[in-house]
Each structure stands twice: as structure tokens, then as C-alpha cells.
Amino acid sequence: MARCWLLLLFWAFLWPAASAVPCHPDDLRALRGFAGDLSGGGVLLRTAWSGASCCSWEGVGCDSASGRVTVLRLPRRGLTGLIPGASLAGLVWLEELFLGSNSFVGVFPDALFGLTRLRKLSLASNELTGQVSSRLGELTRLTLLDLSANRFFGRLPDVFGDLTSLEHLAAHSNGFSGFLPPSLSSLSSLRELNLRNNTLSGPIARVSFSGMPLLASVDFSTNYLTGWLPTSLAGCGELKSLNLANNTVRSGRNNSMSGNDNTVISGDNNAVSGSFNTLVCGDNNVLTGDHHVVSGSNHIVTNSYNKVSGCTNNVSGSHHTVSGSNNAVSGSNNTVSGSNHVVSGSNKIVTDG
Numbered sequence: 001m002a003r004c005w006l007l008l009l010f011w012a013f014l015w016p017a018a019s020a021v022p023c024h025p026d027d028l029r030a031l032r033g034f035a036g037d038l039s040g041g042g043v044l045l046r047t048a049w050s051g052a053s054c055c056s057w058e059g060v061g062c063d064s065a066s067g068r069v070t071v072l073r074l075p076r077r078g079l080t081g082l083i084p085g086a087s088l089a090g091l092v093w094l095e096e097l098f099l100g101s102n103s104f105v106g107v108f109p110d111a112l113f114g115l116t117r118l119r120k121l122s123l124a125s126n127e128l129t130g131q132v133s134s135r136l137g138e139l140t141r142l143t144l145l146d147l148s149a150n151r152f153f154g155r156l157p158d159v160f161g162d163l164t165s166l167e168h169l170a171a172h173s174n175g176f177s178g179f180l181p182p183s184l185s186s187l188s189s190l191r192e193l194n195l196r197n198n199t200l201s202g203p204i205a206r207v208s209f210s211g212m213p214l215l216a217s218v219d220f221s222t223n224y225l226t227g228w229l230p231t232s233l234a235g236c237g238e239l240k241s242l243n244l245a246n247n248t249v250r251s252g253r254n255n256s257m258s259g260n261d262n263t264v265i266s267g268d269n270n271a272v273s274g275s276f277n278t279l280v281c282g283d284n285n286v287l288t289g290d291h292h293v294v295s296g297s298n299h300i301v302t303n304s305y306n307k308v309s310g311c312t313n314n315v316s317g318s319h320h321t322v323s324g325s326n327n328a329v330s331g332s333n334n335t336v337s338g339s340n341h342v343v344s345g346s347n348k349i350v351t352d353g
Contacts, residue, residue, distance in 0.1 A: 021062050023054035027069040030090030031060065037087060040103065041078030061096075068093035075122075076101040083123075085109025093117055100124040100146065107131075108152075113138045122146040124170065129153070137162035148194065149173040156195075161186040170194040172219065180206045180225070187212060196221040196243065203227030204244075210235045221245040304331075 031054050035046045048058055054069065055062035061071030069091050079102040088097070089111040097115070100122045107130035108123070119141050129151040137159030139145075143166060153175035160166070160183040169187070172194045179202035184193070188211050201224040209215060210232040216239060225247045233239065297310045304318045313327045320334045322341070329336055332346040343349060 021055045021064055021067045023052060023062070024067045024069070027062075027067075027091055027093075028052060028054045030087050031057070031069065031072075033087035033090070034084045037084035038079050038081060040080030042081075045074070045077060045079070063093065066093070070094060070117075071096040073098040074102070075099070078102065079104060082106040083109050083112075083128075085111030088112060089114050091115065095141075096120040098122045100126070102126055104128060108133065108147075110135065115139070116141065118142060119165075120144040123150065125149040127151060131155070132157055134159050139163065140165070142166055143189070144168045146170045147174065152176060154178070156181050156200075158183045160184050163187070165189055167214075168192045172196040172198065174198055176200060178202070180204070182206050185209070185211060190215055191238075192217045194219045195223070198223055200225060204247075205230045208232045212236055214238055217241040219243040220247065223247055 031049065035042055035049055038045060054060055055067060059072060059074045060069060061073075062068060063070050070093050072091065072094060073096065075098050079099070081104065083099065083104050083106065088094070088109070092115070094115050095117050097118060097120070101124070104123070104126040106128065108128060110133065112121070113133070113135040116138060118139050121139065121142060121144065124146040125148070127150065131154035132147065132152055134157040136157050140162050142163055145163075145166060146168070148170045149172070151174065152171070155178035156171065156176050158181035160181060164186055166187050167189050168191060170192070173196070176195070176198040177200065180200060185208040190212050191214050193215065194217070196219045200220070204220065204225050205227050207230065209230055213236070215236045218239070218241070221243045222245065225244070233242070297312050302316050304320070307321045308315055308327070309323045311325045311327065313322070313324070315322055315327055315334070316330045318331045318333050320329070320331070322329050322334060323337045325339045326341070327336075327338070328342045330344045334345070336343055336349050
């Protein structure tokens with residue numbers, strides 16, 4: 001028994017030394033070069049990264065067996081200047097790179113496309129600009145890509161057929177333009193797709209969602225997308241959030257729309273909720289919410305502050321402005337003009353037939 005205790009004490013003494021993974025010299029050189037090229041918070045980082053045991057440095061993670069750097073997480077460090085891509089390219093085992101919420105400028109470094117082991121890449125909330133190269137498709141192991149809140153512009157590269165492991169794709173709040181890349185349809189593992197607040201245009205139906213069974217969240221709001229909702233969305237059984245606000249849906253039927261500032265042109269049998277939506281024409285729509293502009297016929301409009309024109313509409317709530325004919329208006333403080341209305345409540349009738 002005494003020998004067993006001695007053996008356990010011996011291993012306990014050796015364990016810290018055995019678990020302290022030495023830093024690979026190539027990675028040590030790359031990290032020192034990276035820190036040396038940084039401005040702003042790079043001064044503090046160079047101070048914190050002292051010695052040669054880079055696997056114990058803050059923000060750095062290593063593979064326990066090889067000592068190779070696999071993780072670099074440096075968000076919100078006040079780092080400025082260009083991203084030192086040439087130095088990062090030396091971290092050939094890197095799997096996770098998080099440089100978000102700094103003040104990096106310049107373009108997406110081409111050197112990063114050589115990091116083919118990358119699974120997670122976030123450059124969000126910087127001041128990066130330029131177009132994103134089609135070489136993005138070389139990062140075939142990515143499960144997370146976040147380029148949001150930068151100043152990228154031009155078309156999204158149509159390379160997502162090579163990125164079929166992606167689970168989270170965020171590129172919102174940039175200046176991306178042009179049509180949605182059809183290769184987005186290939187993202188069979190996708191759970192989150194956020195492209196809001198860009199200048200993307202063309203039909204939403206360029207993307208087929210039928211091969212995305214895990215998709216839970218889609219945000220295309222504040223773009224210039226058009227067309228009707230793809231029927232392929234019906235196959236997304238995990239979908240919890242769909243935001244198409246501030247877009248245009250043209251000539252659509254039987255759509256269900258939520259959000260604010262949508263425009264529906266020539267649509268029939270739509271259900272529209274939210275605020276500040278415009279239904280230019282169409283029939284048999286159901287609208288809830290506030291501050292809609294509605295024209296056409298056979299609509300059901302509820303809540304308040306809507307502007308309704310056309311005929312045979314059923315309007316309830318308050319503070320509506322109603323014109324046309326054969327409308328049924330109830331509630332209070334509505335202004336009604338036209339002819340053959342049925343009006344109840346405390347409403348102001350401007351003209352009446």
C-alpha cells in the first residue's frame with residue numbers, strides 16, 4: 001500500500017511538467033511576428049505575450065499532443081491597422097480565429113485562405129473593406145463565418161457549394177450588392193443565415209431552402225430583395241425566425257410576412273403583420289399592426305393609424321383614414337370619405353354617399 005501511495009505522489013509531481021505543452025517554434029515565430037505588426041492594443045499584447053511558452057499566452061490555444069497553435073481569440077483588444085496576414089499564415093494548424101470587435105482596416109488578407117484547417121473565422125465589427133475573394137471557397141472546413149459589421153462591398157462570392165459544413169453564416173451590415181448566390185442552396189448544415197442591412201437585390205427564390213433541414217434563423221431584412229417567398233421554406237422544420245423587413249415582395253400570393261417597412265406590390269391573400277408596411281394593391285389580404293398604407297379590395301385591417309383606400313374593406317381600430325366605397329368601419333377617431341360606407345363608433349365622416 002505504501003508503494004502505491006509513493007507512486008501516486010510521484011505521478012502527481014510529474015503531472016504539471018507532462019501537461020505543460022511546449023510551443024512549436026514555427027508558431028512562436030508566427031505569433032511574435034503577428035503581435036509585432038499590430039498597432040493600438042498591440043503594445044499591450046506584446047507585453048502580455050512574454051517568454052517562449054506561447055501555449056499559455058492569453059487568447060492562444062494549442063493542441064495538447066503536438067503543441068501546435070489551433071486557437072487564436074483576440075476580440076475587443078483595441079487592435080488597429082492591417083491584419084498581419086503573412087504572420088497568421090504561419091499558424092498552419094489554426095482552427096479558430098476570432099479577431100472581432102477591433103479596429104482593423106484594409107482588405108480581407110489573401111494569406112488567410114491558406115489556413116485550410118480553419119473551422120471558425122470571425123472578423124466581425126472591424127473596418128475592413130474591399131471585395132471578398134472567391135478564394136473563400138478554399139476554407140472548406142468552415143462551420144462558422146462572421147464578416148458582419150464591416151465595409152465589404154461587391155457581390156458575395158458564389159462559392160458556398162465548397163463550404164457545405166457551414167452552420168453559421170453572418171455577413172450583415174456591409175455593402176454587399178447583387179443577387180443572392182445560388183450556391184447558398186448547398187449549405188445543408190446551415191442553422192443561421194444573416195445577410196441583413198446590405199444592398200442585395202433580385203428574387204429571394206434564387207436560393208432553394210429545401211436542402212437546409214436544420215435552418216433555424218434567416219434574416220434578409222433591409223435589402224432590395226424582391227419576389228415571393230420560396231415554397232422551399234416550408235421544408236425548414238426547425239425555422240424559428242424569418243425576417244424580411246424593409247424589402248419588396250412583388251406579385252406574391254398567399255405569403256405570410258412579419259416585420260416592419262415591407263412593401264407588397266400586386267399581392268393577393270397575404271397575411272401581413274408588423275408596422276409601417278405598404279400594400280400597394282391586391283385583394284383579400286389580412287393586415288394587423290400599425291401605420292400601414294393599404295389599397296385594393298376585400299382587406300381586413302385592424303389596429304390603428306392605417307391609411308386604407310379601395311372598396312369592400314373591413315376596418316376596425318382607431319385613427320384610420322378610409323376612402324373608397326362600401327367599406328365597413330368601426331372604432332373611433334377614423335376619418336372616412338367616399339360612399340356607401342357602414343360606419344360605427346365615434347368617427348369623422350368627411351363625405352358620405
